[in-house]
Amino acid sequence: MAELLLLAPFDGAVLALGDVPDEVFASAMMGPGLALVPDGDAHLLEVLSPCDGTIAKMHPHAAALEATGGLGVLLHLGIDTVGLTGEGFTVHAADGDVVRAGQALVTWDLAVARAAGLSLVSPVVAMQADPAHVRALVEPGTRVAAGTPVLAVAIG
Numbered sequence: 001m002a003e004l005l006l007l008a009p010f011d012g013a014v015l016a017l018g019d020v021p022d023e024v025f026a027s028a029m030m031g032p033g034l035a036l037v038p039d040g041d042a043h044l045l046e047v048l049s050p051c052d053g054t055i056a057k058m059h060p061h062a063a064a065l066e067a068t069g070g071l072g073v074l075l076h077l078g079i080d081t082v083g084l085t086g087e088g089f090t091v092h093a094a095d096g097d098v099v100r101a102g103q104a105l106v107t108w109d110l111a112v113a114r115a116a117g118l119s120l121v122s123p124v125v126a127m128q129a130d131p132a133h134v135r136a137l138v139e140p141g142t143r144v145a146a147g148t149p150v151l152a153v154a155i156g
Contacts (some may be wrong), residue, residue: 004069005137006050006124006151007101008144012036015121016140022079025123030074032134033125034150038110039143047106048146049099050075050124058097060089063105064127069155072127077108079119088112102147126153 008014015035020026025035038045053067061081065073077089088109093099113120126134133154138144 001154002069002156004051004067004071004153004155005149006073006126006153007048008036008146008148008150009048009050009075009105009122009124010036010038010045010146011042012038012122012144014138014140014142014144014150017123017125019140020079020121020123021119025076025125028131030123031072031125031127031129032131033123034136034140035121035123036144037122038120042110045108045110046104046146047075047077047108049101049103049105051101053099055093055095055097055099058091058093058095058105060084060086060091060106063093065099071129071153071155074123074125074127075105076123076125077106078113079121081113081118084112084116084118124151126151129153
């Protein structure tokens, strides 16, 4: 079976998906994965695509991608950030765009989410994937740089 590597979309600390302060993500209802927490002193965050693929749905606060090989990948920036209605997010991609791993998707002004009292915890999820086919490549609590492989998903 081939493996698809999912990369950290920004610099930050790895958090176990079960520790995400949102039951939908913490229960892995959307699929297995992990989350990242931006560095505490970060202000403007360039958010990168975690994989090669096509943007299935682009929102200011989230991107759903169809990765090469057909896997659905969800990147969700913060918790309850949909309520910001795009404020603090500059989007660099659109539905249907073909993107490469490491390509900028969004620039996120973290001050807006912080001022609203929202969590910056950002899940990266292999949508509807079999948890037995997904493995974390880094331990929770580890600080990673953008572009670091963080998840491996068996595909094919």
